[in-house]
Amino acid sequence: MTHRDQALAVRTTFNLDVPAEVITAGFADTQNPHVPNRDDGYVFRRETLRDILSFLDDPDGDGLYFSGHYGAGKTTLPYQVAARLCWPVQSFTAHSRMEFDDLVGTWKLVNGTMQFLHGPLAVAMREGHLFILNEIDRADPGQLAGLHDVLEGHPLVIATNGGEVIRAHENFRFIANGNSMGSGDSTGLYQGVNQLDIAFMDRFRVVEVDYPTEDVEMMILQKKTPELPEEIRRNMIRVANQIRRLFIGGEESATPLTITMSTRALCRWAKLTLVFRNAPNALAYALNQSLLAKAEPEQKIAIEQIARDVFGSTWQQGEAA
Template structure:
């Protein structure tokens, strides 16, 4: 492991977290599709660079962030972006509480403010799903200043030295929009591809150890077909996602493979032609 990563890991492992914070430390398990990808991302995180993970649905972006949390034993605050995301969802909100018999207004920190103050990892999922006007509030947080002024309280918040930011995007999906250049330029960007066949098989076997080898073989064969059709533009990327394949394999332990694939993969697709194609591909491998 890179010496810089080891130094950062050692410093963070020595930190003391509350019982509540320990519940926010994720499990690992990410398998890197290339030799250096995971270590290179860790180096960027160690240098306090905001990291942007780009890749198709199910390629392991969230699992990668969780694995960094596990490696550094560092709690993770998550933001799931949508068109409804607003400043309150990011920073927090004011509420009325009772203290010593008096009603007082108190500010409840949101995930961004909590991560900044406590030195947690901030994971922003599907950042290109958010409305462009929502995210500029994060600009000063993502550059060399590593601070922001809370518009709800006027508080100037300087990020804890361990604070890290990881964002993820699914490029080209319905409902997404190109990232604003001013926002994108604040990140170091990494492409996260799907796993190679041998790596995928190990992930499937580790995730569903009770599955028979013949069933794993069938899912692997189907995965190859799904990936080819997705590459040719005939299927949505999520049809070949690792997440969907694991779901299908887990179901296939308890039911026929064709039904497992139908429920875990085909029925999630909106286009009927795509659903039919998945079922047809499955039928070629299920006798």
């Protein structure tokens, strides 16, 4: 890979209503195995797409950090952008036991001989791929200190491989995501989230990703389940949004939930409602498999009541299709 060699119209590439002359750049090579799979049902949001495309065009020495509640879409976005730009991706999901060598590489026994296997960060820097570090705020902040120099634009020096020096390819980009803004979890919703060093966070542009609007989720469900009546889809979204408000604490007088409905779970509910359309109550049966089976008993009752209130007689009769 060298330069981005493919001019792409944002309007047609991302199916957004923007002027036809707005363009970005991608790659002509569609066969690279590191390009993510494309989900044609994905719906882009203008603001977050603008932010990531601006970063990809000119990072200006920054990393990009997406913050948001789980299921809001912060993880999927960069992969789906990369899929349409044919930009290869290296990724890693952080955890409490992650070590810097997991990103850089380590010596391993391969076919009877010791070989140094480069990690995803090293490969991304060398080859000009996007590097996506998921759940970055679950990593030990001390292990992230090794990323300071990389984010400053300095070469990656791998001491364990004889001092190998990898200079960042011009197409290398660093993207991270987490449930917090890097200052720890003040909500109590996410166990294991760490406070990240303020100097480390200063190296990122930070974009907060909220749950999609009702209009966006209607477009998503229309693509995923066009056979489902529009009013059923709209009521499903209303249920999802009420659950989310309780999850994030939007209604102080109500008992907060420790589980929420992601767009992924919403789509699962819609699809399973069609699958089980002949069940006595397809809506309730599908909702249980999509979300309620994972909820605590009292929260399950609360969510069921939300659904009953929103759907009214449709819920009682189980008329889902």
